[in-house]
Amino acid sequence: xxxxxxxEYLALLEEEDRRASQKSFLRYYMRMTGFEPPAHVKLACRFxxxxxxxxxxxxxxxxxxxxxxxxxxxHLFPSWVIGRHPQSPVMGVxxxxxxxxxxxxxxxxxxxxxxWPWPEVSLSSDTAAxxxxxxxxxxxxxxxxxxxxxxxxxxxxxLIMDDIIKGRKIAMSPHMRDEAWETYRTDLLSRLQxxxxxxxx
Numbered sequence: 001x002x003x004x005x006x007x008e009y010l011a012l013l014e015e016e017d018r019r020a021s022q023k024s025f026l027r028y029y030m031r032m033t034g035f036e037p038p039a040h041v042k043l044a045c046r047f048x049x050x051x052x053x054x055x056x057x058x059x060x061x062x063x064x065x066x067x068x069x070x071x072x073x074x075h076l077f078p079s080w081v082i083g084r085h086p087q088s089p090v091m092g093v094x095x096x097x098x099x100x101x102x103x104x105x106x107x108x109x110x111x112x113x114x115x116w117p118w119p120e121v122s123l124s125s126d127t128a129a130x131x132x133x134x135x136x137x138x139x140x141x142x143x144x145x146x147x148x149x150x151x152x153x154x155x156x157x158x159l160i161m162d163d164i165i166k167g168r169k170i171a172m173s174p175h176m177r178d179e180a181w182e183t184y185r186t187d188l189l190s191r192l193q194x195x196x197x198x199x200x201x
Contacts, residue, residue, distance in 0.1 A: 017031060017117075018031075018117040019117075021117040022083065022084065022117050022118065024045075024049065025045045025048045025049045025052065025076075025077065025080055026042060026045035026046065026049070028076065028080045028117065029041065029045055029072070029076055031115055031117065032076060032079075032110055032113065032115055032116075033071075033076075040063070040067060041068065041072065044061070044063070044069070044072050044073070045072070047059070047061075048072065048073065048077050048080075051197060051199060052080075052081060052084065054195070057195075057196065057197060057198070058197075058198040058199075059198070059199050059200070060199075060200045060201075061073055061199070061200070061201045069201050070103070070162055070163075070201065071106075073160065073162070073199060073201045074092065074094075074103050074106075074107075074160060074162040074201060075103065075106040075107055075110065076110065077160070077199075078090050078092060078107045078141065078158070078160055079107050079110035079111055079116075081158055082107075082111065082121070082135060082139060082141060083111075083116070083117065083118040083121050085139065085157075086118070086121040086135045086136075086137035086138075086139045087135075087137050087138045087139045088139050088157045088158065088194070088195075089139060089140050089141075089142070089154070089155050089156050089157055089158070089193075090139070090140070090141045090142075090156060090157070090158040090160065091141075091142050091143070091144070091154060091156035091158065091159050091160070091188075091191060092104060092107070092141065092142070092143040092144070092160050092161075092162070093143070093144050093145075093146055093159070093160070093161045093162070093164055093188065094143070094144075094145060094146065094161075094162050094163055094164065095145065095146055095147075095163050095164055095165060095166035096145040096146075096147075096166065097131070097144065097145035098145070099145070099163070099166075100131055100143035100144055100145050101130045101131040101143060102130075103143055103162060104129075104130045104131040104132070104133070104141060104143035105130040105131075107141055108123070108127075108130060108133055108141070111123060121135055121136075121137060122135065122136045123135060123136070124136050130143075131143040131144070140154075142154045142156075146161075146164040146165070146180060146183060147179065147180075147183065154191060155191055155192075155193050156191045156192055156193070157192070157193060157194040157195045157196065157197060158195070158197045158199075159188060159191070159192060159196075159197065159198045159199070160199045160201070161184075161188075161198075161199070161200045161201065162200075162201040163201070164180060164184075164200070165177075165180055
C-alpha cells in the first residue's frame with residue numbers, strides 16, 4: 001500500500017496531468033482515452049490545437065474510416081473547447097438528428113467523466129437533453145441534423161460538421177448537394193458569431 005509520500009507524489013502527478021490537459025489537446029486526448037497516440041493522432045491533435053489558438057479559422061479534415069476522426073474532432077475536441085471556453089456556444093451538425101444526438105451524448109459524457117480536467121466547469125442543473133445542454137457558466141452545445149434540424153435561434157462561435165451527407169447515393173444526387181449547400185449557406189453560416197470557427201469532418 002502506498003505510504004504518505006507516495007500518495008503525495010501521485011497527487012502531484014495527477015495535478016500536473018490535469019493542468020497540462022487543459023492547455024494541450026494532445027494531453028487531453030491521452031488523459032480522456034488512456035491511449036498512447038499513434039503518429040496520425042498526434043498530427044491531428046496539433047492541428048486541432050491550432051484551430052483553438054486562432055491560427056486556423058476554417059478547416060476540413062479527411063482521414064480514412066476507422067482512424068478516430070469522429071472521436072477526435074466531434075467528441076473530444078468540442079468537450080475540450082467547452083472546458084477552455086465555458087461561456088461559448090458550440091454547434092454540432094451531422095447528417096441526421098439521430099446521429100447528432102449520438103455525438104452530443106459523447107461530448108456530454110466526457111464532461112461527466114471523472115477525468116474531466118475542469119472541476120470548475122460543470123453542466124447546468126437544468127441540462128437533460130443529449131443534443132442540447134448548457135454549462136453553468138452560460139455556454140451551450142447544440143446538435144442538429146443537416147436536413148430538418150432546427151438551427152434557428154441557436155448562435156455558435158464553433159460550428160463542427162461531421163458527415164453532413166450520409167452515404168454515396170445521397171452525395172451523388174445534385175438535388176441533395178444543392179440542398180446541403182443551401183442549408184449551410186443560409187442556416188448554418190447565419191448562426192455564426194464571435195470567433196466564427198468552422199470545422200468539417
